[in-house]
Amino acid sequence: MTRLSELTTIRVGGEPGKLLFADTKEELVTFAKQVWADTDKWLILGCGSNVVASDDLSDYQVVLVETKGISVEGGLVTVQAGEIWGSFVDLANQNGWAGIESLAGIPGTVGASPIQNIGAYGQEVSSVIESVEFLDYELGEVIVLDNEFCGFGYRDSVFKRGRVGVVLSVTFRFGKADPAELISRSEEVVALRRSKGMVLDKSDHDTWSCGSFFMNPIVSESFARTLPLDAPQWEVGDQVKLSAAWLIEQAGLSKGYALPGSKAAISTKHALAITNRGGATSKEVVELARYIQETVANRFGVSLVPEPNLIGIS
Ligand SMILES: Cc1cc2nc3c(=O)[nH]c(=O)nc-3n(C[C@H](O)[C@H](O)[C@H](O)COP(=O)(O)OP(=O)(O)OC[C@H]3O[C@@H](n4cnc5c(N)ncnc54)[C@H](O)[C@@H]3O)c2cc1C
Structure with a gap:
């Protein structure tokens, strides 16, 4: 029997009541409709790199997206949801397809990339997404959403704000660039990410995480003026x-911090990642996350919002 701790990068989560592996688009559509008919406790899962699942998932049904296929037509590249993001970035670089080279090293599937509009080092996937093929939960049918209807924002999209369903494939429109330059940019980014524990490595507990656990908060200018002068700030509109x-860190929670006796800790390389030091439970991860939120709120009056999807956790 498979536990979600075996299917997620932070390696926590219990055994789901049902686990279905979708290898083809037809299976993905059929299985999704099947679980939707059965229960409201379901999860569409890619590589599990942005999910924290409860230790008790016995009443959950999970569909694992493993669909493959990439086609190129009329300057557009269409990729099935289960393709691995990192391999796709390599392919794009080799073909001189510009626009995702700085997103190298991000774990996950292509199908999950529009969900939170993955971004890093000045790039966001939304800038090259033409459209998303989507099995819509409400409509019960497959539709194509053009970029403008995906409501992309910072780590955000309509798919995170209540447009429920399954991404079946993503179609990209890339710029053109010299493959050597794209490859070199990706290598540079991956080296930087590695130094922060942001590239998966099973021998390094700092990477047993969901990447950044909290989003960078966006506040009003007047509120920002109440913070210490050395607080890093970027204008967004x-x-x-x-x-x-x-x-x-300024609230007093340094890299490596853990609650007494807990196997969940802040990464020793990056204060924004909560990591599993081996054998941590979902409960321990959530307790640490809550403690960080309370400590930052008490010190600065800022609410930190978790970036990963919390499954079976209130
Ligand atoms: C070490 C590390 C570094 C990271 N760095 C970054 C970073 O720099 N930038 C960044 O943006 N993210 C980063 N992440 C987060 C994560 O890699 C991305 O969010 C990624 O897109 C998640 O892909 P996944 O396939 O693992 O999705 P999962 O974790 O399996 O799922 C995430 C969410 O998307 C939903 N979902 C997945 N597939 C589908 C689908 N086909 N249709 C509908 N819903 C779906 C799931 O239900 C869930 O709600 C990092 C994570 C880790 C572990």
């Missing part, structure tokens, strides 16, 4: 983005 990592 008429608002200000803060560094969640800075807030956590």
Whole structure:
């Protein structure tokens, strides 16, 4: 029997009541409709790199997305949801398809990339997504959503804000660039990410995580002025983005911090990642996350919002 701790990068989560492996698009559609008909406790799972699942998932039904296939037509590249993101970035670089080279090293599937509009080092996947093929839960049918209907924002999309369903494939429109330059940019980014424990490595507990656990908070300019002068800030329209990592460390929670006796800890390389030091439970991860939120709220009056999807956890 498979536990979600075996299918997620933070390696926590119990055994689901049902686990279905979808290898083809037809299976993905059939299984999704099947679980939707059965229960409201279901999960569509890619590589599990942005999920924290409860230790008790016995009443959950999980569909694992393993669909493969990449086609190129008329300047557009269509990729099935279960393709691995990192391998796709390599392929794009080799073909001189520009626009995702800085997103190298992010774990996960292509199908999950629009969900939170993955981003890093100045790039977001939304800038090259043409459209998303989507099995819509409400409509019960497959539709194609053009980029403008995906409501992309910072780590955000309509898929995170209540448009429920399954991404079946993603179609990209890339720019053109010299493959050597794209490959070199990816290598540079991956080296940087590795130094922060942001590239999966099973021998390094700092990477047993969901990447960043909290989003960088966006606050009003007037609120930002109440913070210490050295607090990193970036303008976003008429608002200000803060560094969640800075807030956590300045609130007194340093890298490596763990609650007494807990096997969940802040990464020793990056204050924004909660990591499993081996054998941690979902409960321990959530307790640490809550403690960080309370400590930052008490010190700075800022609410940190978790980035990963919490499954079976209130
Ligand atoms: C070490 C590390 C570093 C990371 N760095 C970054 C980073 O730099 N930038 C960034 O943006 N993210 C980062 N992440 C987060 C994560 O890699 C991305 O969010 C990734 O897109 C998740 O893909 P996945 O296949 O693992 O999705 P999962 O974790 O399996 O699922 C995530 C969510 O998407 C939903 N989902 C997955 N597939 C589908 C589908 N086909 N249709 C509908 N819903 C679906 C799931 O239900 C769930 O709600 C990092 C994670 C780790 C562990």
